[in-house]
Amino acid sequence: MKYILMMHGKKADWDEYTRWSKEDLQRNVDYMRSFSKELNDSGVFVDTKGLALPHEAKNVRAGQNGEPITDGVFPESKEFLAGYWVIDVETPEQAYKIAARASAAPGPGGKPANMPIEVRQVLGSHSDLGV
Amino acid sequence: MALSEHATDLPIGHLLRELTPQVLGIVVRRFHDFAAAEDAVQEASIAAVIEWPQQGLPENPRAWLTQVAFRKMTDQIRSESARRRRETEVAEEAARAPVTTFDAVRVKDDTLVLLFMCCHPALAPSSAIALTLRAVGGLTTAEIANAFLVPEATMAQRISRAKQTIKASGIPFQLPDPDERGLRLRSVLHVLYLIFNEGYTATSGPHLRRTDLSQEGIRLARMALQLEPENTEIAGLLALMLLTDARRHARTGLNDELIPLAQQDRALWDRGQIAEGVALLSAALPKGSVGPYQLQAAIAAVHDEGGRLEDTDWPQILALYELLKRMSDNPMVILNHAIAVAMVHGPKEGLNLLDGLKGEPRIAEHYRLDAVRAHLLEMAGDSRAAAKYYLAAAGKTVNLPERNYLLMQSARLSTMIRDS
Numbered sequence: 078m079k080y081i082l083m084m085h086g087k088k089a090d091w092d093e094y095t096r097w098s099k100e101d102l103q104r105n106v107d108y109m110r111s112f113s114k115e116l117n118d119s120g121v122f123v124d125t126k127g128l129a130l131p132h133e134a135k136n137v138r139a140g141q142n143g144e145p146i147t148d149g150v151f152p153e154s155k156e157f158l159a160g161y162w163v164i165d166v167e168t169p170e171q172a173y174k175i176a177a178r179a180s181a182a183p184g185p186g187g188k189p190a191n192m193p194i195e196v197r198q199v200l201g202s203h204s205d206l207g208v
Numbered sequence: 209m210a211l212s213e214h215a216t217d218l219p220i221g222h223l224l225r226e227l228t229p230q231v232l233g234i235v236v237r238r239f240h241d242f243a244a245a246e247d248a249v250q251e252a253s254i255a256a257v258i259e260w261p262q263q264g265l266p267e268n269p270r271a272w273l274t275q276v277a278f279r280k281m282t283d284q285i286r287s288e289s290a291r292r293r294r295e296t297e298v299a300e301e302a303a304r305a306p307v308t309t310f311d312a313v314r315v316k317d318d319t320l321v322l323l324f325m326c327c328h329p330a331l332a333p334s335s336a337i338a339l340t341l342r343a344v345g346g347l348t349t350a351e352i353a354n355a356f357l358v359p360e361a362t363m364a365q366r367i368s369r370a371k372q373t374i375k376a377s378g379i380p381f382q383l384p385d386p387d388e389r390g391l392r393l394r395s396v397l398h399v400l401y402l403i404f405n406e407g408y409t410a411t412s413g414p415h416l417r418r419t420d421l422s423q424e425g426i427r428l429a430r431m432a433l434q435l436e437p438e439n440t441e442i443a444g445l446l447a448l449m450l451l452t453d454a455r456r457h458a459r460t461g462l463n464d465e466l467i468p469l470a471q472q473d474r475a476l477w478d479r480g481q482i483a484e485g486v487a488l489l490s491a492a493l494p495k496g497s498v499g500p501y502q503l504q505a506a507i508a509a510v511h512d513e514g515g516r517l518e519d520t521d522w523p524q525i526l527a528l529y530e531l532l533k534r535m536s537d538n539p540m541v542i543l544n545h546a547i548a549v550a551m552v553h554g555p556k557e558g559l560n561l562l563d564g565l566k567g568e569p570r571i572a573e574h575y576r577l578d579a580v581r582a583h584l585l586e587m588a589g590d591s592r593a594a595a596k597y598y599l600a601a602a603g604k605t606v607n608l609p610e611r612n613y614l615l616m617q618s619a620r621l622s623t624m625i626r627d628s
Contacts, residue, residue, distance in 0.1 A: 117365060122361075
């Protein structure tokens with residue numbers, strides 16, 4: 078079963094992130110690197126991407142003639158996708174456990190940041206004939 | 209020339225898949241290290257893919273592969289154990305002994321041992337599947353990764369961990385004890401079934417480029433039956449695969465949309481494959497104990513043999529589901545049984561059965577419960593309730609073509625109600 082683990086944050090979280098101390102950043106980067114290695118070593122890794130800072134984020138809609146209409150002034154309370162992992166595991170519990178590892182990445186002062194991670198199953202073409 | 213390259217491509221792939229378990233058995237016997245031997249054989253196969261098209265097929269491909277695998281083994285042992293001189297000497301001696309005679313019985317036994325080993329219940333299903341496809345099926349890691357849509361490195365890691373698990377649990381390279389054999393065979397059949405099932409829904413349209421796991425499942429089941437020709441459940445599994453796969457061209461439309469059995473164009477069913485499945489089953493059934501795979505195959509056969517939809521022998525299908533239900537608590541079996549009841553005794557009877565399933569957690573949460581209920585409500589003429597349950601089922605399934613199908617059913621009924 079494939080799951081996507083999505084890390085969300087408000088713009089303020091990004092702004093704060095850019096002001097972390099070098100030690101705090103280094104700790105966080107090291108943690109994420111070993112987290113990635115864990116995913117690889119356990120044979121569950123499928124994909125991961127981090128996204129650029131949300132300051133340039135735009136919502137795009139098709140206007141008349143299909144021309145893009147962009148909208149980019151977002152309220153402070155809006156949550157943005159920061160990045161995601163796709164994993165292939167046997168059970169939802171396994172996915173939650175891995176999501177908790179990602180959530181526990183250290184924040185300022187080395188304390189777990191406990192960022193919320195949204196876990197969603199990815200639609201596939203699997204079916205069950207029923208034996 | 210692209211054309212001639214392609215022409216030599218295919219037979220080499222097929223040949224390698226045939227020879228892999230045979231060569232692996234020989235290398236494991238010689239070196240007593242399954243994990244390393246499996247790597248060595250995979251490397252030998254990759255070497256063959258590169259060298260054979262250029263230099264032509266060797267006179268004895270199996271001996272060629274075995275020699276190359278032996279060399280890989282000694283290289284590996286030598287590099288690992290410069291300090292362990294004795295091991296290197298043993299390995300070199302093992303590799304020097306000529307590979308001249310192949311004992312057919314031994315090769316057969318070894319393949320069976322490999323199958324039991326790779327499908328060991330100590331392994332998680334996804335690991336057992338990957339290892340079986342590589343060590344017994346002779347597929348490359350890249351092909352397996354491609355079939356499951358994961359990166360090659362992830363698949364390599366999964367296979368290597370599976371081998372570590374086998375090593376750590378000390379499973380011997382031999383056939384399981386007679387008292388254990390039945391249980392172990394069940395897990396072999398289950399892994400082969402999962403391989404087939406994984407491919408079954410992804411064999412058309414844009415997925416065509418994926419490694420065809422249904423065909424691999426069928427091939428491995430054939431191999432297993434050759435090894436154990438008297439085993440009626442292996443025959444049942446192979447028959448089930450053939451009878452199910454016979455409908456592959458009819459079960460999806462031009463845009464990959466799902467077409468349910470009742471609406472399939474039966475002219476597209478593969479008659480040859482149906483005949484083979486029926487023959488296998490007819491030979492197996494009288495031989496004694498009838499297991500769940502034979503029963504499933506028998507149900508598939510009844511469906512496949514009905515010339516027209518209205519000719520389907522539902523009382524026969526219901527009787528088979530009654531038997532199957534006693535052996536299996538699979539939600540699909542219980543729900544399909546309810547459909548058969550509805551087809552024989554009317555939708556009300558089927559719906560009554562579904563009401564009795566509320567307390568069963570595995571079924572109550574299954575999207576198929578809502579889907580079957582919707583189907584039976586529609587049969588009973590309650591379009592409004594049917595639309596509601598189709599929608600509920602669509603919200604629960606994790607299969608995209610299935611979700612589209614269920615949404616479409618709900619929309620069809622809602623439109624009908626609105627327009628009436």
